Every structure is written in C-alpha cells, then in structure tokens.
Amino acid sequence: MENSFFSNLKCRECGKLYPKQAIHVCDFDFGPLEAVYDYEAIRGKLTRQLIESRPQSMWRYRELLPIDGEPTVGRQVGFTPLVKADRLAKALGIRELYIKNDTVNYPTLSFKDRVVSVALSRARELGFEVVACASTGNLANSVAANAASAGLKSYVLIPADLEQGKVLGSLVYGTQVVAIHGAYDQVNRLCSEIAGKYGWGFVNVNLRPYYAEGSKTMGFEIAEQLGWRLPQHTVIPMASGSLLTKIHKAYKEFIDLGLVEKTPFSVHGAQATGCSPISTSLKRGSDLVKPVAKPQTIAKSLAIGTPADGYYAIHSMNQTGGSADDCSDEEIIEGIRLLAEHEGIFAETAGGVTVGCAKKLIASGKIPADSSAVLCITGNGLKTQEALLNQCGAPRVINPSLREFEDQIYQPDLAAAF
C-alpha cells in the first residue's frame, strides 16, 4: 500500500520477521511481536510542517502507526490537552510541570481510545467481524464504544468486581459484557484460550502488536505540544507496562526522524503498592518480574499481577535513567485530590497513582526540583467514583433561606476579616 510505511511484525527477542497478520507472539520463543516500519522512507516525508497541517487527532502521526490504508475507526481520537500545571508544580515542589490530560480523550475518556482506534482499524483491514478484549475497565469501555460506531460485534471480558461506572460504561454501547469470577490475570488467560479457539479479533491478544503501537501517540503529542522537544522527565502509570515502553519508543522515533533534538530524557513508572511487581523489581535492581497473585488496590485499572511488558518497562527506565515508585490507597486518594484541587482535573485512581508517585520521586530527588516533568493522566475520575466515597466531605444542606445561608454557610463579617 502506497500510503503505508508499516512493513512487518518482528519478534522483540530473536528478531524473526513475520507477516502483518493477527498474531502476537513469536512461534519460537513466545517473544512479543512488534510493528516495524521503513524509517528511511518516512525520514524524508514526515516533517513538523506536514504533521501540523493535519487535523488535531492521533492520526496526524499516521506514518508511524501500523495500518495499511486510512484509519476507519476512531478518527477523532487523541490530541488531548497538555496542561501547564503551575499550581500543582508548586505543591509538588518542582520548577515546571505539565499534565497530559487523557481524562478527556474521545470518546471514552481514557488513553485506551488510542490503542483501540489502531486495533479496530487494523481488525477491519484483516476482515474481523467480532472483536473482543480482556480488560480492567477502560479498555472494555473503549472497545465497546468504538466497535459500536464501526458496526462491529464485540465481547468484553472483565473481572467481576469492577467499578459500576466502568461496567455501565461498557453495557450502554450494547456490547456483550462477560464478568469473570477472578482477577484480571485469570480473565486474560481465558481470553487467550478463547482467542486460540474462535476467529475473533482480541485487541490485547492476537491484535496486540497493532493495539500497543497506539500508545506511542501519547508520547508524540507530548513532544509536539511542548514545542517539538522532549520533556526531561515523564511519569507514566504501569499496569502491563506497555504504555511506558511505547512512550519511550515514541521519543526515540522522533529523535531518529529528526523531529526533535536529541536531549536527555527519563521515563519513570508509577504503580499502586497493592500491585507493584514492576516497581518492586526495579527497586531491587532486577529485571525478573515476580508476579503478584492477589492484587489489592483501589487502582483497579492498574491491577495486573503478571505484567506482560514488565521486563521491557524495566529496561526502558534503566536505559533512560528513570526510576519507579509505588503508593498506597491513601496516597492515591491524596494524589487525585491534589490534581483536582490544584488543576481542576478529575482523574481516576490510576491518575492518583501517577501524581502520588511523582510526589515521592520529586521529594526523593529522583526527579530534581529544578527540572521539568510531564505526568501522564490516563483516565477520568467519573469512572471510579467509589474510590472517593466519603473522602471529599459532603454537601452542606440548608433550606432555601438567606438567614440559614448566613447562619450556617457564609458570614460576611468573618469573611472580611481574612
């Protein structure tokens, strides 16, 4: 296809090349397959000016995404705001801070719309009529919505204990929601077995090489929105670890293509203490990721005990001089409130993890106070409201009486004294 620079799939472990089909692991060593491109051909063609001339969506980086034709699903996804967060910067004690705000990504308010847009566009090219996923919630919402708009039949498989907002946020699109008794990793195992038996396009199983590349667009947008430069530090939440590795890849691709200057950058990972297999390994100085059997955290979207890309995420952090940390449920809630009260952005629990860990990394000097950082906020707080029940106070109830208002709520004399 003339428009495509996407040439093959390639095993990340042994480098063996594969055709661009619905396959996700190497036949020989089970290493994950990854999209490869003809970078030489892209180098002459993809310029800052060309990108800037295009519509404001993730598809402005079309040459670096693994589909053959034009995108057919999720053409409006991405190009979310990069918010300069001066008030939060002050609260966390850092010179310069930005929020990459995917809480307002289109259409389902999380970064997963990026990956699903690519996976389903590719699913159509490969002729799938049924698409499916294993999900901790956000991916299910996005598959359900984008499949509905594309006229594809969908099944989403989720752990049975997810937040109401995420369950309803799938059901409303008319998808088949299957809730499994068990943790995410068990849902995933079942999905792998279903994918092996039926000819469905599982976005995170046999379409994974396509799906995963969609995450790069978050990194591309950060670099472009900063004025075509790389941030010194990027803090990224980790579930399977895929997003972190793909933001790392995005920055490297922009350097290689001459779209940004080669300046030092570090990628840092954030996890919840109740499910922190990647940050625990990194802190131990190992790249052997010991799985967590029973994740226990309010950050359910990050509760993956067997992170498929943990090994590569650790290498990305080590290669870039990055670090990782994890935070408790209380620190997650504090993180959500810090972001909301200082920047007016309501993030889901994973966003609380990112802010909570960023606070620790800044306090410990791993992200120096005189540097500049971007926090990746990947999902919307309206989906995980249960986590904040009784944590933010309650409305004060009065009768519609000015006297009650002045007696109980606002005393002008006292207010003037401040």
Place this chain on the structure above:
Amino acid sequence: MPSVLIPTPLRKLTNDLDLVQADGATIAEVFANLEKAFPGIQERICDDKGCIRRFVNVFVNGEDVRFLEETATPVHSNDEISIVPAIAGG
C-alpha cells in the same frame, strides 16, 4: 492422565491439536513426556536451563505455577495444565 491446553503458536508441533494428554507427577515430567510425543515442544516452553521462558505462563487448574513450585509443581491425573503466552492489556 493430566490434560494440557496447547496455545496456537505450538499447535504446529501437535498436529493442530489444542488439547493433548501427557503423563507425569510434576510439571517437569509432563513436559518431558510431551517432548517424547511432540519433539521440539519442550525447548519452546523452557529455556536451556529447564526454566519456563520469560514470556510463557503455565497454569495448573488456573493457578500460575510461579506461585506454586514452578516446574516441580505436582500434578494429578485429572488436572488441567494451560500454557499461555504473556498478554498485555488493561
């Protein structure tokens, strides 16, 4: 005899069978017997030290053997063993 669910990438070695039987009292023994029936399959699941490869997960009745005794995990005649490639997602 325990049954073993074979993932798609390994079915070229099992004549496209997705479910096979293999005897053994431990995971290691089952894999050794699988190798006899389907030569070449063992080195795909385990590295040259006999450890399960980084990107492969092995379950006995749904339980990851990394939480049990790895390849020394005991298996019984009615057990179901799944071999599953690592999966991304969220």
